[in-house]
Amino acid sequence: MVLKVSAQGRQNRQYQFVRKEEKPMHALENITYDELHEGDYATFTRSLTEEELVLFAAASGDVNPASLDAEYASHTTYKERIGHGMWTGSLISAALSTVMPGPGTIHLEQQLKFDLPVKVGDTLTVKLTVKEKGERNRVTFQCEVINHNNELVVEGESVVVAPTEKVTLERPTLPRIHIDNQ
């Protein structure tokens, strides 16, 4: 269930995603175009684990040595392996698909500016804020991703077609995935 936290600040609504591990959530409920208001925002929090880094590389074919080769990475500016920038981008997609607006959203455009590296163990929070509602159910969201030190790591903008039909459905579950230790 998407938690709806009471209004704060200038009466905009806040939606918060709580990770499955922290609180069972078996349903996805969307927020329709009509229910969205400029200034409304939602957050989605996720940590970069070793597993997620490897799965992202396997899904995309992005075997960037800066992300996967510890020896190579030790000689870079960052001194250690960093997550793929587009992994952080994928969290924005997750926030759009599962939190706000949620099921039925069609992703049309995405802008991303990568400001700071993300390291294994970092916890990121995506904040999506309704910037503008347009014609034909278009909604533009401002996207900010901050790390656990409250530093802005990625900023950008999403344009979507928001759903018009209210939907509540079971959260899809993924098959078990095993990663062999090397």
Added chain:
Amino acid sequence: MVLKVSAQGRQNRQYQFVRKEEKPMHALENITYDELHEGDYATFTRSLTEEELVLFAAASGDVNPASLDAEYASHTTYKERIGHGMWTGSLISAALSTVMPGPGTIHLEQQLKFDLPVKVGDTLTVKLTVKEKGERNRVTFQCEVINHNNELVVEGESVVVAPTEKVTLERPTLPRIHIDNQ
């Protein structure tokens, strides 16, 4: 080894990535800022399999029902499950990290426009073209992703810091990943 195909057309160089399954490639070699010229392009081809779709969802937490819930998807405009738009975005990242410019590239900005859905089984080719070389080793690439029917599915632009030091290194290998059948 990154294949360097002979010049064609207006003398711009073409770099082509061949999937590991098709031809063993154990090294990644970058293309430095000085070696890049406006109009040079590179391609990176990858198919959306069931496995990649599931791994992307697991890596990002993006359990979009349009991608994962066949019953739900059958009632959408697309009639069947579609890949995450950001999965296609991640292929652009893979092309930047592993083909052109390759190791040492720092991804600064990414713009994406999602034009057409991608379905399981579709084969996508990312084409990166050097659009502009700027100061401080900045390079802007035009990005086009076409499917096996030669339809444009994603277009956009990447801004990176290109590497200045020539690097050839072993292609990182991933651990074995098993996905349980459900």
